Structure formats: C-alpha cells, structure tokens
Amino acid sequence: MTKADDPRLLATRSIALDAALEILRTEGVLAVTHASISTKTGVSRSTLYRHWPQIDQLRTDAFKRAASPPVIAPKTNGPLHADLTWLLGILMSALNDTPWGQIAPQIISGAATNNETKSLINEFMHERMSYVREVFDAAEQRGELAIDAPIEQLIDTAIAVPYFRHLIAGLPLDHEWLESHVDMICRLAEKPGEAS
Amino acid sequence: MTKADDPRLLATRSIALDAALEILRTEGVLAVTHASISTKTGVSRSTLYRHWPQIDQLRTDAFKRAASPPVIAPKTNGPLHADLTWLLGILMSALNDTPWGQIAPQIISGAATNNETKSLINEFMHERMSYVREVFDAAEQRGELAIDAPIEQLIDTAIAVPYFRHLIAGLPLDHEWLESHVDMICRLAEKPGEAS
DNA sequence: CATCTATAGAACATTATGTTGCGTATCAAA
DNA sequence: TTTGATACGCAACATAATGTTCTATAGATG
Numbered sequence: 378m379t380k381a382d383d384p385r386l387l388a389t390r391s392i393a394l395d396a397a398l399e400i401l402r403t404e405g406v407l408a409v410t411h412a413s414i415s416t417k418t419g420v421s422r423s424t425l426y427r428h429w430p431q432i433d434q435l436r437t438d439a440f441k442r443a444a445s446p447p448v449i450a451p452k453t454n455g456p457l458h459a460d461l462t463w464l465l466g467i468l469m470s471a472l473n474d475t476p477w478g479q480i481a482p483q484i485i486s487g488a489a490t491n492n493e494t495k496s497l498i499n500e501f502m503h504e505r506m507s508y509v510r511e512v513f514d515a516a517e518q519r520g521e522l523a524i525d526a527p528i529e530q531l532i533d534t535a536i537a538v539p540y541f542r543h544l545i546a547g548l549p550l551d552h553e554w555l556e557s558h559v560d561m562i563c564r565l566a567e568k569p570g571e572a573s
Numbered sequence: 574m575t576k577a578d579d580p581r582l583l584a585t586r587s588i589a590l591d592a593a594l595e596i597l598r599t600e601g602v603l604a605v606t607h608a609s610i611s612t613k614t615g616v617s618r619s620t621l622y623r624h625w626p627q628i629d630q631l632r633t634d635a636f637k638r639a640a641s642p643p644v645i646a647p648k649t650n651g652p653l654h655a656d657l658t659w660l661l662g663i664l665m666s667a668l669n670d671t672p673w674g675q676i677a678p679q680i681i682s683g684a685a686t687n688n689e690t691k692s693l694i695n696e697f698m699h700e701r702m703s704y705v706r707e708v709f710d711a712a713e714q715r716g717e718l719a720i721d722a723p724i725e726q727l728i729d730t731a732i733a734v735p736y737f738r739h740l741i742a743g744l745p746l747d748h749e750w751l752e753s754h755v756d757m758i759c760r761l762a763e764k765p766g767e768a769s
Numbered sequence: 770c771a772t773c774t775a776t777a778g779a780a781c782a783t784t785a786t787g788t789t790g791c792g793t794a795t796c797a798a799a
Numbered sequence: 800t801t802t803g804a805t806a807c808g809c810a811a812c813a814t815a816a817t818g819t820t821c822t823a824t825a826g827a828t829g
Binding site for chain 2: 403404405406407479482483485486487488489490491495498499502503506527530533534536537538540541542544545546547548557558561564565
C-alpha cells in the first residue's frame with residue numbers, strides 16, 4: 378500500500394545515501410552506520426532503520442549510487458590515439474578528482490565477501506570496458522587496426538593499468554603517463570609501419 | 574620490562590593473527606574483532622585487548638602478516654618469455670589458489686582511508702614489481718630487448734592486468750590468458766623481427 | 770626454588786545497535 | 800479545504816557489542 382514515489386520517501390533516501398557516500402569516501406565502509414548518517418543528516422535513526430533494516434542493504438544502495446555514473450558516449454571519430462586519449466583522460470580524471478577514486482576500493486573490498494557487490498563492480502567495469510570496445514570497433518571500421526590486433530586484451534590493458542596504478546600501487550596518473558599509455562596500446566593495435 | 578620474546582606472547586600473537594587472517598579472508602574486515610578471534614582461538618578476549626587495545630592495530634598487523642610472503646627469486650636465465658611466464662604464473666596461482674586473492678582487496682580497501690595500510694600495499698606492490706624488473710634487466714643484459722623498450726610501463730602492465738582481472742573485473746586468470754598476456758608484453762619488449 | 774608476568778575467566782561499565790509507540794507534519798485525493 | 804493515510808522525529812526501551820578491571824592460575828626465567 379506504500380506509495381513508492383512519495384516525495385518524503387525519495388527525499389529521505391536521497392539525503393541518506395548522499396551522506397552514506399560521503400562517509401564511505403572519507404571514513405570507509407565501516408563508518409557507514411545508521412547512527413553516523415543520522416548524525417550527519419538530521420534524519421532520525423528510526424527512519425533510517427525503517428528504510429534499511431539491514432546495514433548491508435544501505436551500504437549496497439550507496440555502492441549502487443556511486444557506481445551508476447552518467448553514461449558516456451565515447452568519441453569514435455578517430456583517430457584511435459585521440460579517441461583513447463579522450464576516453465582514458467576521463468577515467469583518469471574520475472580517479473584523480475572525483476569521489477569515485479576513493480569509493481571504488483571500498484566496493485572492491487565488499488566484492489570479496491558479498492556476491493551482490495561483486496556483481497555490481499563487475500558489471501560496472503564491463504560497461505566501462507565496452508566504451509573502450511566502441512572506440513576500437515570504430516577504429517577497425519576505419520581500417521586503422523592490424524588484422525591480428527588483440528582487441529580484448531588491449532581493452533583489459535587500457536583500463537587495468539590506470540586502476541592498478543591509482544588504487545593498488547599508489548602511482549600517479551598524469552598527462553605524461555596517459556600519453557605513454559595510449560602510445561603503448563596504439564603500438565599494439567595499429568598496422569605496422571603506420572607509427573607516427 | 575616486558576620481555577618481548579616470551580614464548581607465551583609470541584604464541585598468542587601468532588595464533589590470534591592466523592585466526593584474524595582466516596576471518597579476514599572468509600568474512601571480511603568487518604568481522605575481524607577481538608570477540609570473533611577469541612571465539613575462534615580460545616584465546617581470552619582480555620588477552621587480545623592487552624595485545625591490541627585498538628582493533629585497527631590488530632587488523633593492520635593481520636594485513637602485514639598477509640603481505641609479508643616469502644621473497645621470490647625470479648628466474649632470470651631467459652628467454653624473456655619463459656621467465657615472465659614463470660613469474661606471472663606464480664602471481665596467477667597466488668591470486669587463484671591462495672588466501673591472498675581474497676585478502677588483497679580487503680587491504681586495498683583499507684588503504685583508501687588509512688595511510689599505514691596504504692604504505693603497506695604500495696610497498697608490497699613495488700616489491701612485486703621489482704621482481705618483474707629483475708626479469709627485464711636480465712633480458713636486457715642478454716640483448717633481448719629493443720633499445721626503446723618501455724620497461725617501466727611493461728612492468729606496470731604485467732602486474733596490473735592480472736590484478737585488475739581478478740580483483741576488479743571478475744575475469745578468469747588461466748593458462749590461456751597467461752600466454753596471451755606474456756605474448757603481448759614480449760611483443761612490446763623484444764627487438765622487432767625476432768617474433769617467434 | 771623464587772620471582773615475574775601472561776593468561777583465562779568473570780564481573781562490570783560503557784557504547785553501539787535494534788525496536789516500538791506516539792504525536793506531528795506532510796502528502797494525495799476528494 | 801477537508802480527510803485519510805503515512806512518513807517523520809523523538810523518546811523510551813531492549814539487546815548486543817565492545818571495552819575495562821580484578822584475581823587466581825599457570826608458565827617462564829634465573
């Protein structure tokens with residue numbers, strides 16, 4: 378009988394999840410509790426319990442909000458090097474300059490012990506990888522790729538290296554790195570003898 | 574005045590941290606508490622509090638234990654392809670078949686909000702990367718590498734892809750993948766015209 | 770053997786986490 | 800505007816988790 382679109386429900390959910398994300402980012406998943414969100418937002422603890430009886434549900438919803446970013450329409454007008462630089466530049470900025478860079482590791486950790494979270498992060502990454510695939514497909518249409526270019530491997534590599542450097546190795550992502558990285562991928566993708 | 578090498582102290586620490594690692598692996602960092610370790614080991618809760626007044630210290634110590642694996646002496650007798658297959662095969666097995674594959678994401682998550690943990694995982698990864706570097710250095714000594722081989726980038730890539738696939742994308746690490754991955758790296762490293 | 774100290778266990782204090790009932794405010798519909 | 804439904808805040812409460820302290824005992828040291 379509950380009306381799912383009651384503005385009071387929507388507002389509470391939105392306010393609570395925003396706060397949950399902020400706490401997630403700054404203090405980690407452990408600090409995301411009904412009590413901490415109540416303190417931060419003024420939303421009553423009992424209201425939060427009514428919305429999310431289990432704290433895991435609340436955390437999972439926060440993960441979902443963090444992992445449902447605007448869909449990107451990758452540039453595919455070519456050449457490959459420029460398209461990749463544009464797309465991976467967005468990824469670099471997301472990791473360096475948005476909450477995603479701090480929230481992603483929390484989700485990855487949750488994925489190790491929670492299948493729902495694992496599906497969430499896996500699907501997110503596969504979507505991200507599909508953007509790169511679009512760029513390669515377009516390059517192939519334009520005849521820029523070598524016949525035997527290992528496209529799936531290059532997609533892995535394109536995304537894996539920035540995530541690894543940022544989340545795991547603590548290495549910087551800057552424009553110098555970006556250019557070298559795209560250079561490397563293009564060297565493997567493009568027809569021999571067309572090196573710039 | 575406490576004797577740091579009292580066998581009772583050492584035994585308690587060891588037993589407790591082993592249990593902490595097991596809980597960390599199976600239930601996640603949230604489940605690692607004085608109480609859960611006491612239940613699992615029979616070590617009294619008060620004793621655990623005496624050793625680690627703060628739960629974060631206990632978790633950090635568990636992280637340290639997990640991240641201090643036996644030092645590897647990489648094979649460097651060549652050729653590059655064989656050495657890399659051997660070394661990355663060990664990494665693959667570690668991720669697939671040992672607790673490290675489940676514990677690593679917990680540490681990565683902790684690194685986002687704890688500088689000590691961040692240093693820990695960064696140093697661990699840099700050590701791992703240095704093994705790869707040894708392999709490349711030996712290949713260079715043997716004259717197998719192209720003059721302009723981007724060694725540091727190749728080290729990143731060699732490690733980043735398996736970690737990304739396993740921890741973040743949920744993609745398999747198998748022997749087929751390993752061979753393709755090493756092929757790709759060797760293509761970028763070796764002198765042109767020496768492709769197998 | 771004599772001394773020192775780590776441990777187990779219990780008792781206790783303090784927080785954290787859930788639950789419930791009720792008055793008030795907001796919403797949707799008539 | 801009125802009416803019925805319901806989400807909310809708040810306070811009181813129950814329960815569980817976490818942290819502290821004390822004592823008797825067992826193990827370690829010399």
